[in-house]
Structure formats: C-alpha cells, structure tokens
Amino acid sequence: MMIDIVNDKLVVVDDMGNMTVLEDESLETLYHSMKSILGDIIIDINIIEPVEDIYYYIVEKIYKMPDYTKWNDTEFKEKPKQKLLIAFNKFLYDEINRRTK
Amino acid sequence: MMKLIDAQNNYLAIDFFLTMTCNKDCHYCTSYTLEQRNLTVDMEFLNRTLYYLRDYKVRCNLLGGEPGLVKNLDEVVAAIKSNPNHVCEVLSNSTVRRRYPQILKDPDIIYVEHMILDFYEDEITLLGNPNYEYHDENDMNNYNLVIKTPNFEKYKHLYPEAMAKLDNKNTLWKEFNGRAPNFGEIQITKQAAEIDRKMCAAFPMVPVINFENQNLVHCSKKFANNAITSKEFEISQENIDKMMNFRLFKYENYCKTCTEYVQPKGHFNIKKYASILNE
Numbered sequence: 617m618m619i620d621i622v623n624d625k626l627v628v629v630d631d632m633g634n635m636t637v638l639e640d641e642s643l644e645t646l647y648h649s650m651k652s653i654l655g656d657i658i659i660d661i662n663i664i665e666p667v668e669d670i671y672y673y674i675v676e677k678i679y680k681m682p683d684y685t686k687w688n689d690t691e692f693k694e695k696p697k698q699k700l701l702i703a704f705n706k707f708l709y710d711e712i713n714r715r716t717k
Numbered sequence: 718m719m720k721l722i723d724a725q726n727n728y729l730a731i732d733f734f735l736t737m738t739c740n741k742d743c744h745y746c747t748s749y750t751l752e753q754r755n756l757t758v759d760m761e762f763l764n765r766t767l768y769y770l771r772d773y774k775v776r777c778n779l780l781g782g783e784p785g786l787v788k789n790l791d792e793v794v795a796a797i798k799s800n801p802n803h804v805c806e807v808l809s810n811s812t813v814r815r816r817y818p819q820i821l822k823d824p825d826i827i828y829v830e831h832m833i834l835d836f837y838e839d840e841i842t843l844l845g846n847p848n849y850e851y852h853d854e855n856d857m858n859n860y861n862l863v864i865k866t867p868n869f870e871k872y873k874h875l876y877p878e879a880m881a882k883l884d885n886k887n888t889l890w891k892e893f894n895g896r897a898p899n900f901g902e903i904q905i906t907k908q909a910a911e912i913d914r915k916m917c918a919a920f921p922m923v924p925v926i927n928f929e930n931q932n933l934v935h936c937s938k939k940f941a942n943n944a945i946t947s948k949e950f951e952i953s954q955e956n957i958d959k960m961m962n963f964r965l966f967k968y969e970n971y972c973k974t975c976t977e978y979v980q981p982k983g984h985f986n987i988k989k990y991a992s993i994l995n996e
Binding site: 669670673677678684685687688690691692693695699 | 912916919962982986988991
C-alpha cells in the first residue's frame with residue numbers, strides 16, 4: 617500500500633496499483649493544514665525516520681485541532697520543516713494502516 | 718524593556734526554586750516549607766547553570782518558596798540580567814516589595830506579586846502587608862497575580878471595588894489547578910486533552926531548577942506535590958541542550974493522570990514552537 621497526492625487529493629494505491637481517493641475529511645484537512653505550513657508536500661514512506669517527539673505531537677495537535685495553525689502566522693525554517701514532513705508522513709501511514717487493519 | 722507578552726511568546730520559562738522556605742502557608746500551595754533553610758543561593762551553581770543556558774532564550778522565574786527571603790537575591794538577579802538571552806522574572810508574595818523594592822523599579826525585571834490568599838464572604842485575605850495596594854496599570858513590568866480559586870468564583874461579586882482595581886493590563890489571572898491537596902474534590906477544570914499533556918511533557922510550562930538538590934526537575938507540579946516524584950536530571954550541558962531541544966523530557970505515567978490546567982488553544986501556540994525549533 618502506498619499513499620500519494622493526485623490533483624491535490626490524498627489517494628491510496630494498493631499493491632495492484634488501484635487508486636482510491638481517501639474520503640476522510642479529517643485527514644484531508646490535516647493535509648491542507650500541513651501544506652499551509654510546509655509548502656510542497658511529499659508523501660513517501662521512505663523518508664520516515666525517527667525525529668523528536670515534539671514534531672509528532674505538533675502534527676497530532678493540528679489533526680485534532682485544525683485551527684491550531686491559524687492562530688498565528690507561523691514560519692518554520694527548512695530543518696524543522698523537514699522533520700514536520702517526516703512526522704506528517706508517519707502519522708498518515710500509521711493512521712491508514714491502523715484503519716486498514 | 719522586555720514586554721511580558723514577548724517574553725511569554727518567545728522564551729521558554731524555567732522555574733528557579735531558589736529556596737523552599739516561605740513565610741506564608743497558602744492553602745493551594747504545596748511548594749514550600751516554613752523551615753528556614755537554604756536562604757543563600759550558591760552562586761557557583763547558579764553561574765554554572767546560567768552558563769549551560771547561555772545560548773538559549775530563557776525566562777528565569779525566581780520563586781520557591783519565597784524569593785524575597787533569599788539573602789543574596791540582588792546578586793542572583795544581576796547574574797541573570799548579565800546575559801541578554803535571559804529574562805529575569807520574580808514571583809513574590811510581596812516580601813520582595815518590602816525587602817528588595819529596587820526590583821519593582823527595574824522595568825527589565827518582570828515582577829509578579831501574588832498577594833491575595835483568597836476571597837471569602839466577609840473579606841479578601843491578603844498575603845502581604847495589608848497597606849500594600851494592588852499594582853495599578855504601569856509600564857514598569859509590575860503585575861498582580863490572582864488565582865481563580867473556587868472562593869474567588871464564589872465571592873468576587875461581593876468586591877466590585879477590588880475587582881475594578883484589578884481590572885487592568887497589569888493583572889494576571891491564573892486558573893486554579895491541581896496544586897491544592899484536596900483538588901480531587903473541588904476540581905473546576907477538566908483534565909487537558911492527551912495531546913496537550915504530551916506537548917506539555919515535552920517541555921512543561923515550567924520545568925524546575927531545584928537549588929536545594931541542585932538538579933533539574935521535569936515538572937514543578939509533581940515536584941511540589943511530592944506524591945509521585947517527578948523525573949530528575951543532573952545539571953549538565955548535555956542535559957540542558959537536550960531539554961531546550963525537546964529531547965530530554967518524555968510523556969511519563971504521572972502526565973497521564975495530571976490535571977494541570979492547559980489553555981484550550983494548546984500548551985504553547987505554534988508560533989512559539991516555530992520560534993524555538995527554528996533556533
């Protein structure tokens with residue numbers, strides 16, 4: 617299973633190459649929130665590596681409270697952006713895997 | 718002059734428990750002893766700690782216990798002020814106003830006075846000198862701190878004059894929280910969401926430098942309650958670096974049952990995280 621972005625939508629690609637648009641409003645909202653912070657988003661399981669817990673927490677907080685990103689103009693530099701992207705990828709894959717199971 | 722809001726938004730706060738000795742016994746406080754002890758700060762330990770923190774933007778909250786009882790408080794304040802990365806904040810029950818009035822005249826020191834013990838039907842009990850007035854609106858960084866105890870909520874309407882005096886930008890209103898020993902019976906705020914407690918665990922609202930044991934304590938709440946001991950760490954450059962980069966503290970078992978108040982918008986706002994993680 618793989619997750620990808622097609623036409624600004626999150627899609628799940630199964631082992632046979634079949635694409636299914638992820639019909640999940642919360643994850644869609646998270647994706648758009650992360651995009652507003654990070655700019656371009658890459659979804660790739662291979663970039664996942666351990667980062668400090670705080671990055672996972674920030675992603676989870678945004679997922680649970682989408683307004684969290686809107687209260688302040690927030691500018692992350694490249695390094696924290698990279699770690700947030702990793703945390704976002706992990707969150708996304710964990711969430712989809714959890715649901716699949 | 719440092720504005721309080723800038724200090725809150727851009728600096729990580731650390732409580733410096735200079736001494737556990739206090740001259741008051743507030744019912745909602747468990748972070749004190751009436752025993753007179755450790756009233757002179759070990760300057761070698763302070764200077765070493767400040768050196769480890771030298772490159773980080775830190776709001777050093779001097780408290781205890783009552784910092785006004787510390788004999789060399791002037792020396793402590795001067796050491797903190799010598800580094801432009803550090804903001805000095807003093808929380809006192811008004812003993813500082815009596816013994817170190819110069820602190821209130823220095824706008825570079827954020828002075829927070831916690832002088833109300835509680836509200837009752839027939840009086841507001843004060844911690845300090847009854848002749849001391851609440852701080853009027855000022856640009857000297859002098860603040861009133863009022864804890865919104867259950868009694869405050871119950872009786873505040875009986876004191877319109879006091880409430881009017883406190884109604885200015887120099888009054889800080891603090892939610893009542895888990896520091897009261899019988900908090901379980903009179904809980905007025907819900908436990909914060911798990912994610913907020915996780916974020917708090919990574920860097921609490923205020924971790925503690927304990928000057929009595931000369932160590933670093935994860936959380937002032939557990940340290941204060943002393944029921945479940947909060948994680949403690951040696952003061953070293955490595956541990957300070959880890960702490961300031963969110964790598965030292967973990968989500969502990971005591972965080973799971975913690976009832977400390979976290980504002981609904983989250984532990985810290987995202988701009989503060991960005992500011993720190995961008996360093």
